[in-house]
Structures are given as structure tokens and as C-alpha cells.
Amino acid sequence: MKFILKILKDFPWFLWSGWGAVASIFLFIALWDVGYQLYGELVLPSPKATFGAVADFFSDEAIVSDMILTITRAMIGFVAALIFGSVLGLLAGFFATASIMSRPIVTILVGMPPIAWVVLAMIWFGMGDTSVIFTVVIASFPIVFVGAMQGTRTIEGELKEMVDSFGLSLWQKFTNLYFPHIFSYIFPAWVSGLGMSWKIVVMAELLSSSDGIGAALAVARSQLDTTVALALVVVMIGSLLFLEYIVLEPIKKEVEAWRD
Amino acid sequence: MERLEVKGLNHSFGFFRVLEDINFTLEKGKVISIVGPSGGGKTTLLHLCAGLLDLTEGEIVNTFKSSAFAFQEPRLLPWKSVLDNIALGLIAKGVSKKEAEIKATNIALEFGLELKDLEKFPKDLSGGMRQRVSFARALVVEPSLLFLDEPFSALDIGLKKELQNHLIDYIAHHNLTILFITHDIMEAIRLSDKILLLKSDPGEIVKRITIDTPQIERTDKEVFDRMIELLKDQDIINTFELEIK
Ligand SMILES: Nc1ncnc2c1ncn2[C@@H]1O[C@H](COP(=O)(O)OP(=O)(O)OP(=O)(O)O)[C@@H](O)[C@H]1O
Ligand SMILES: [Mg+2]
Numbered sequence: 035m036k037f038i039l040k041i042l043k044d045f046p047w048f049l050w051s052g053w054g055a056v057a058s059i060f061l062f063i064a065l066w067d068v069g070y071q072l073y074g075e076l077v078l079p080s081p082k083a084t085f086g087a088v089a090d091f092f093s094d095e096a097i098v099s100d101m102i103l104t105i106t107r108a109m110i111g112f113v114a115a116l117i118f119g120s121v122l123g124l125l126a127g128f129f130a131t132a133s134i135m136s137r138p139i140v141t142i143l144v145g146m147p148p149i150a151w152v153v154l155a156m157i158w159f160g161m162g163d164t165s166v167i168f169t170v171v172i173a174s175f176p177i178v179f180v181g182a183m184q185g186t187r188t189i190e191g192e193l194k195e196m197v198d199s200f201g202l203s204l205w206q207k208f209t210n211l212y213f214p215h216i217f218s219y220i221f222p223a224w225v226s227g228l229g230m231s232w233k234i235v236v237m238a239e240l241l242s243s244s245d246g247i248g249a250a251l252a253v254a255r256s257q258l259d260t261t262v263a264l265a266l267v268v269v270m271i272g273s274l275l276f277l278e279y280i281v282l283e284p285i286k287k288e289v290e291a292w293r294d
Numbered sequence: 295m296e297r298l299e300v301k302g303l304n305h306s307f308g309f310f311r312v313l314e315d316i317n318f319t320l321e322k323g324k325v326i327s328i329v330g331p332s333g334g335g336k337t338t339l340l341h342l343c344a345g346l347l348d349l350t351e352g353e354i355v356n357t358f359k360s361s362a363f364a365f366q367e368p369r370l371l372p373w374k375s376v377l378d379n380i381a382l383g384l385i386a387k388g389v390s391k392k393e394a395e396i397k398a399t400n401i402a403l404e405f406g407l408e409l410k411d412l413e414k415f416p417k418d419l420s421g422g423m424r425q426r427v428s429f430a431r432a433l434v435v436e437p438s439l440l441f442l443d444e445p446f447s448a449l450d451i452g453l454k455k456e457l458q459n460h461l462i463d464y465i466a467h468h469n470l471t472i473l474f475i476t477h478d479i480m481e482a483i484r485l486s487d488k489i490l491l492l493k494s495d496p497g498e499i500v501k502r503i504t505i506d507t508p509q510i511e512r513t514d515k516e517v518f519d520r521m522i523e524l525l526k527d528q529d530i531i532n533t534f535e536l537e538i539k
Contacts, residue, residue: 192365192367192369193369193371195346195365195369196363196365196369197382198346199344199346199362199363200362200363200382200383200386200431200435201383201386201387202382202385202386203386206385206386210371210374210382210385211371214371214373214374215373218373291415292372292373292374292415292416292417293372293417294417
């Protein structure tokens, strides 16, 4: 509770410190406009037209439901990856054999291009929700898993010895030592897993689904409607930026205040 | 009567013999210092006595009701504030959070920390401050037996003397028992009832020095005189490989 209050209290200051980021975004948009003036509408629509199209999306019921669908899929996939990844990662971390055995599997999972998963998912599950969500889960799972496993494996023996010498109970050891340490590894892993889910969901939809933002992107491509395509990209990136910088970053700052 | 008795203790790491035939008894209310060169096995001996390392040869009888340990490194929990770090042992003993905070604050102030430091995380402390926090964390639980592994090594002489005086006070008023490690012979003379000189390769007790005056009555002059006397002692010269000019 104290934590949440502190996050809210620091929030205006946090926003204020974001001016640098805002300036760089505007610089980017300016360059984008230069590109539009050089190459024309068909290659690169102007930022104005693109943001206009984004604004139009919100009055277009079909697109709004696509957005909701995509975000729902990404969230379901992410939450599943978060739960499986955290639980299995913790287990793997606590047992040396399990962590040694899981290492090559994780390497395979991380190394496998997500596009290959999309193809396999289409063969296994056909077109639709299952394929998309499966791809999201399988792509973000290893990130969360590795974070949880690292967190568990890197607890310092010296600190364990210290809490033993003070006779902390098992529960006290968990709340004072294990949880804060593991959390400091697992939370950043969750954030990267979320970013991964956001990217993968669009890609999976583009190939293996007939609805959602990814599918809308495929339609825009076939109609050579660059403006709508770019506007869809802006929506995805915009929502990710919002989630990462406005929601998660302040939490992260607070949770990691003790770090160098 | 509570006591710690070490009999015929040997210890090796692999084939490397660290401690050989260690015998001593620490009685309630007494302070024993272990002095010796770096790498001589002092920390190892302390860990064995505190039950943090498994005993392989010999016997240790420990009948003290409670004990606390201040490690050679501060070993603070990086995600906890100074105050919460000091209160850790109290919380483990089941003291209420409020009372623990009051006690922790008092001892922190006594140890020369300031109120504004109490909210800081360990990363924002100096080395000497961290050491004081670690020492405070051990002393605040009022253990019957206290294990101290070079608790003053990172402090300037003024602060060192002040904390030594605190400790002497505690010994006199709380009947505290301490097993103490130090490099500093003068510190050992000031604080202990008995000094064990531990030589290295392998760690063996080569000399036992008893000091009869109670700590609280020891004058600086007495400490200095004793120090000069000891620096001329052949065992000390050999153990520390002192060069005489
Ligand atoms: N866990 C361990 N495994 C193997 N060797 C060890 C281990 N711990 C200590 N040693 C060795 O045992 C010897 C004694 O170490 P110890 O830490 O007890 O020395 P010390 O007297 O406390 O030294 P210092 O005054 O520098 O702290 C050293 O040679 C060290 O390398
Ligand atoms: Mg040592």
C-alpha cells in the first residue's frame, strides 16, 4: 500500500522527466515528414495523414473490435507465459539438475525464430485464436523462464548464511531474502516478455488469423493502403509505449530503488 | 553456567589444513579475542563455533541460550533500508515491528548513524557505515553470546574508540560474552579477558595471554604498556613476521 502511494506521488515528477523522450519522438516525426516529402504518399504517408487515420480508427467499430481482440490475445498469451514461465523457472532454479537439463531446451526455444512457430501452429491448430495465442506463449515463455531461473540460482550463499545465523523462520526467509531477490530478476523479465507478446501477436495474426490488427494489416497490404498500414503500426507501438513507459516504468523505478 | 568449549578441533578444506588442535573455553561474561595473521583461519574458527560450518574433527559444546554474528563483510540485505536491516534479528525473534523499529533506531543513533541515514539503502552508505549497521544488527538482539569478525576494521580511530567504549559498557552492564576476531593487537588488549594468538599454516594457538583488570578499569596507559610488552614477545614477532629495527 505504501508502495502504491509512493508510485502515485512520484508520478508527476516522472512525467516531467520524460521531456527528453518527447523531444526525441518529435524529432523522429519530423524526419518521417521529410521522408514523406521526398518519396510521396504511396511509399510513406505523412505523419498528419497517419495520425488522422489513427483517429478515424476509434470511430470505426470493426477496427476497434480488432484492436480489442488483438490486445486480448496478447494479454492471454502473456499471462499464460508469465504463469508457466515463473513457476517452471522457479522450480528449475531450486533444483540444480533441473536447471542443467533445462538449459539446452531454453536455448532451443530462444533460438527458434517465432515465424517457425507460426507455421507449426497453423499446421497443428489451424487458423484462429489458438494458433495466435500459442505463438505468443511460446515466444515469451523462455524470457520469463530464464528470468525466474536466474533469480533463484543467483541468491548469495553469504546472505543465506546471514539469515540462518539470525534464525529466521522459513516464511521470514522467503519474505526477506528469496522473494525480493527473485522479484528483482523476474520483474524485468516480465516486462520484456510483455514487449515480446505485443510484437509476436501482430505477426501471428498477420499469417494465421482472419481478424485482429495483424489481419487488418494484411488487408491493408493487399490493397496497398500504406496510410492504414502505418496507422495500425502506430496503434500497436503507441499502446506498447504507453504500457511500458507510463504504467510499468514507474513501478519498476520504485521496485528497484535499492539498486545501483 | 553458559559456556562455549572447543576441544581438539581440526579443520581442513580439501587437503589444506586450516586449523590444528584448537582448545579453549569461553565462559559467560568473558571476552576472548583471536588475533593472528591474515589467512590464518580465524574466520573459519568463528564459523565453526557458530555452527555455520560443519564440524569434522573435534568437539564443540555450546550451551549459550542465544547468539548473534557480525560477519567480516557487512552482508546487509540490499533491498532493505538501514532501519529494516538492523531490525532483522529482532523480527526473527518475534518482537513487534514497532518495538523493533524503536530499538533499531536507538542503537543506530548510539552507533553514530544519523536519522536521515536510517531510510537509506545499503548502496548509499559508506563502507564504515555498512560495518556499523552490521554490528548494530548483531548487538541489538542482546544475544547471550556474540561472535564478532573484525567489526571495526573499516572505521577511523575516533569512531573505533567510541564503539569499543560502547562495547565495554555492554560487557560490564549486560554480562555480554564475546568471541572476537581482530588484526589489531591494541584492540584485543583493550577489550578482552584472554587473547589467543593463532599462527597460520596450519592455524594453531601458539600463545594465550590473560588480562586480569576488568575492561572498564583499563587505562590507556595500561593498554599501551601491555602493547609494547607484547610487541617484544618472540611468539608475536614470529607469528606476524614482524621486522625489528
Ligand atoms: N570455503 C573455503 N574453501 C576453501 N578454502 C577456504 C574456504 N574458506 C577459507 N578457506 C581458506 O582457509 C584459510 C583461512 O581462511 P580464513 O577466512 O579463516 O582466514 P582469516 O584468518 O579469517 O583471514 P583474514 O584475517 O584475512 O580474514 C585461507 O587460506 C582460505 O583460503
Ligand atoms: Mg577473516
